[in-house]
Every structure is written in C-alpha cells, then in structure tokens.
Amino acid sequence: MTRPSLTALAVACLLAAGGALLAGAPLRAASPEPAASGTRPALTVTIAEPRREQLARRLPANGNVAAWQEASIGSEVNGLRLSEVLVNVGDRVRAGQVLARFASEQVRADLAQARANLQEARAALAEAQANAERARALSASGAMSEQQIHQYATAAQTAQARVAAALAGVDSQRLRLSYTEVRAPDAGVISARQATVGAVAAAGTELFRMLRRGRLEWRAEVAASDLAQLRTGGKVLVATAGDAQVEGRVRMLAPTVDAQTRNALVYVDLPAHPDLRAGMFARGEFLLGRHEALTVPLSALVVRDGFHHLFEVGADGRVAMRRVQTGQRVDGRVEITAGLSAGARIVRQGGAFLNDGDMVRVVE
Missing domain, CATH: 2.40.50.100 (RNA polymerase II/Efflux pump adaptor protein, barrel-sandwich hybrid domain)
Known part of the structure; x- marks a missing residue:
C-alpha cells in the first residue's frame, strides 16, 4: 500500500475507537445554576426606641471674661x-x-517747717490778744483813742487767721507724708x-x-430677640479653659443693643476658679427651665450631606433613612426636635454602613 492510504487508514481507526468510547459512556445533563435565594441582610443591628425625657432648656452664647471692676492706683505726690x-x-x-x-525725707522736712510756722503764729497770736485786752481795758480811761484800740483788735484777728493758715499747712504736709505710702x-x-x-x-x-475683690464676670453676647427669655438672677453654666464648668448668675442685662450687630451684653457674675482669667474667651449656656424632649442614643445619629439622619427599621426588616433635626446633647443622648415619631424603631449603632432600603437582621 502506498503511504497516503496507510495514513487514511490510521485516522479511520482512531475515529472508530473514539466513537466506541463515546457510545459506552452514560449521558450526563448539564447541572443547572442554583436558584436565587432571598435577599441577604446587609448588617446585624440592635434596635433602640426614642425616649421622652425632661431636659433643661438652654440658650448658648459666647463672650469674654472681664474684671467686675478695675481700680487704677496712682501717685498722689x-x-x-x-x-x-x-x-x-x-x-x-x-x-x-x-x-x-516714696522717699519721704523732703516731705518730713517740709512738715517740720510747717510745725515751726504754726508755733510762731501761735506766739504772735498770744501777744496780739494780750495787746487787744490791754487796749480794751484802757478804753474807759481815755488814754487811748478808738482808732488805736481798733488797730489792736484787728491785729489779734489777723494773728488768729495766721494760726489757722499755719495749722492748714501742717495738715497739708501730713497728708503729703501719708501719700508717700501707696x-x-x-x-x-x-x-x-x-x-x-x-x-x-x-x-x-x-x-x-x-x-x-478678685471678682470676674462673663459678658455674654445675646441676640436682641433672646433677651426676653433672660431674667436677673438666672443660672448660667460657663465653660473654662480647662473644660470645667462653673455656675454663674445673671447680674444685669444691658440697657441698650448694639446697632451694628443687634446683640446685647448680659453681665454674669462668676465664682473664683483657677482656670478663669480676665480677657479670655468663653462659651456658656443660660438655663431657662425644663421641657419634655424626645431623645435617642448619640450613636444612632448619622451625618450625610451635612444633615442628620436616623435609620428606622420597618416590620419587613428593611431600613428607611429619616432626616431629622437635632437639639441639645446630654449624657450620650441627643434631642430630636423634628423628623421622628415616638414609637419608631431605629438602628442603635452602625448606621454609617447602611443605605436607604437595606435589609438588616435585628438581634437583642
């Protein structure tokens, strides 16, 4: 046989053997794709419910700490x-x-001179008074004219005035001497x-x-529209530089409002505290009474796009993102002023990993 016919025969044998193997093997159907299961939970969460609490109404403000009164002590000599x-x-x-x-030597010398002048004036007064008495005694005898008698009386009065002036000079020098001690x-x-x-x-x-007296005050700037809420004697909490809080009292409301800022100053008396210094900036809150508020854990709050949100869990296990308005924060809880009902079930923690409509698994 020729070489081409031998090659064709070999190929035919291989095809026959492959067909026999395929004929003997059992036929297997292709396995189908697994059926789509239910939606899997995106997160396992715990539930919190809003709680009604009595919270203090607060009015925040900023201002400067200043001296209650300052005294300027200067030189008087x-x-x-x-x-x-x-x-x-x-x-x-x-x-x-x-x-x-102050050095007092010069003042003491001036005081000694003033005292000497006083003694001299008193001696002159004694002589003038004696002359006036003798002149009055001789007036009945006619030995002296009325003019001479009047001159002696006038001299006695002049000597009396000089004594008064010398005495005033002594008092003045004594006062100067006292001023040498500030x-x-x-x-x-x-x-x-x-x-x-x-x-x-x-x-x-x-x-x-x-x-x-070492007294300090907090001069808080308050909007004119908020002045009606404040009363003299009201409590104020002021934060110090060391994050401590001191309790002050409203002493006075400013009688005028700044025409540029429309703010008024409220003067708050502060107790002594090592962290308070005149001239420092401080934040504080005026306590305006108590009110009932709806609060949730602070960990449930999620900030997105600059707004506050909570995730409410529905009966089907899906979450709905609720945009809310917040108030004050106290002891790990935050006040919700709008956007949430009292009976809502919200995600306590982990809301940052959720999106609106996600399925969650709730555990106790």
Whole structure:
C-alpha cells in the first residue's frame, strides 16, 4: 500500500475507537445554576426606641471674661523718688495694704517747717490778744483813742487767721507724708504694675492696676430677640479653659443693643476658679427651665450631606433613612426636635454602613 492510504487508514481507526468510547459512556445533563435565594441582610443591628425625657432648656452664647471692676492706683505726690515696691502682678492684697513707698525725707522736712510756722503764729497770736485786752481795758480811761484800740483788735484777728493758715499747712504736709505710702483702696488682685524703684513719678501717674475683690464676670453676647427669655438672677453654666464648668448668675442685662450687630451684653457674675482669667474667651449656656424632649442614643445619629439622619427599621426588616433635626446633647443622648415619631424603631449603632432600603437582621 502506498503511504497516503496507510495514513487514511490510521485516522479511520482512531475515529472508530473514539466513537466506541463515546457510545459506552452514560449521558450526563448539564447541572443547572442554583436558584436565587432571598435577599441577604446587609448588617446585624440592635434596635433602640426614642425616649421622652425632661431636659433643661438652654440658650448658648459666647463672650469674654472681664474684671467686675478695675481700680487704677496712682501717685498722689509730685517729684518724689519711688524707693520701694512691695507687690507684684498676681498678688492678692487687702484694703489699706501698703503697695509701694516714696522717699519721704523732703516731705518730713517740709512738715517740720510747717510745725515751726504754726508755733510762731501761735506766739504772735498770744501777744496780739494780750495787746487787744490791754487796749480794751484802757478804753474807759481815755488814754487811748478808738482808732488805736481798733488797730489792736484787728491785729489779734489777723494773728488768729495766721494760726489757722499755719495749722492748714501742717495738715497739708501730713497728708503729703501719708501719700508717700501707696495703699490699696480695696481688696483684690494686682493685674498690672508700672511702678519701678528709683523712678520719679508725677502726680496722677498710674503705678498699679487691680481687679477689685478678685471678682470676674462673663459678658455674654445675646441676640436682641433672646433677651426676653433672660431674667436677673438666672443660672448660667460657663465653660473654662480647662473644660470645667462653673455656675454663674445673671447680674444685669444691658440697657441698650448694639446697632451694628443687634446683640446685647448680659453681665454674669462668676465664682473664683483657677482656670478663669480676665480677657479670655468663653462659651456658656443660660438655663431657662425644663421641657419634655424626645431623645435617642448619640450613636444612632448619622451625618450625610451635612444633615442628620436616623435609620428606622420597618416590620419587613428593611431600613428607611429619616432626616431629622437635632437639639441639645446630654449624657450620650441627643434631642430630636423634628423628623421622628415616638414609637419608631431605629438602628442603635452602625448606621454609617447602611443605605436607604437595606435589609438588616435585628438581634437583642
């Protein structure tokens, strides 16, 4: 046989063998795709229900902490050298305490001279009064004219006036001597010091500035529309720099409203606290009474697109995203002012992983 016929015979044998194998093998149907099962839960969640609570009504405000009153303590003498400064910034002082001293040698010398002038005037007065008495005694005898008698009486009166003037000079020098000691006009805390040892201060120069009695106040800015809610004596919670809260009292409402901002100042007395300083910025809340509010756990709140939402679970296990309005936050709960009914079942935690219409599995 030729080579091409041998090749054709081999191919025919292979095809026959393959057909026999296929004929002996059992036929198998193609396995169908698994049937689509029910929608699987997107998340396992726990349920929370809104709760009605009595919450304090609060009016938030911002403002500055300032001194209740400041006292400017200055020099009352002129041209004297400051010889001693006894206090510094931050020192607590009592009323009448000596804060600084001026050199008093010149004033003491002036006081001694004034006293000498007083003694001289008193001696002249004694002589003038004696002459006037003798003149009056001789008036009946006619030894002296009426004009001479009147002159002696006038001299006695003039001497009396000179004694009064000398006495006033002594009092003036004593007052100057007392001014050489700078004293605190009231109890308080020294907040500023310009006094320098060796300086020659003119009268009226400020040496110290003092917070009277150490009292501070919070000057809160409140919108004019909110002033009607505030009353003198009302409670206020003010946050300090260390995140502590102090309780103050409304002392006064400003009688005028700023024409530019339409805000008014409310003056709140503050208690002493180490975290409070004059000049600092502070936030606070005016307590306006209590009201009934609907609250939910803070963890249930979800913020999307700048708005607050809650996920409400329906009877079929699907969630609906509810846009809500919130109020104040207290002790891990948030007040819901609109957008939620009292009997709703909401997702307590994990709402950030859900979308509107998702299926969830609820567990206790």
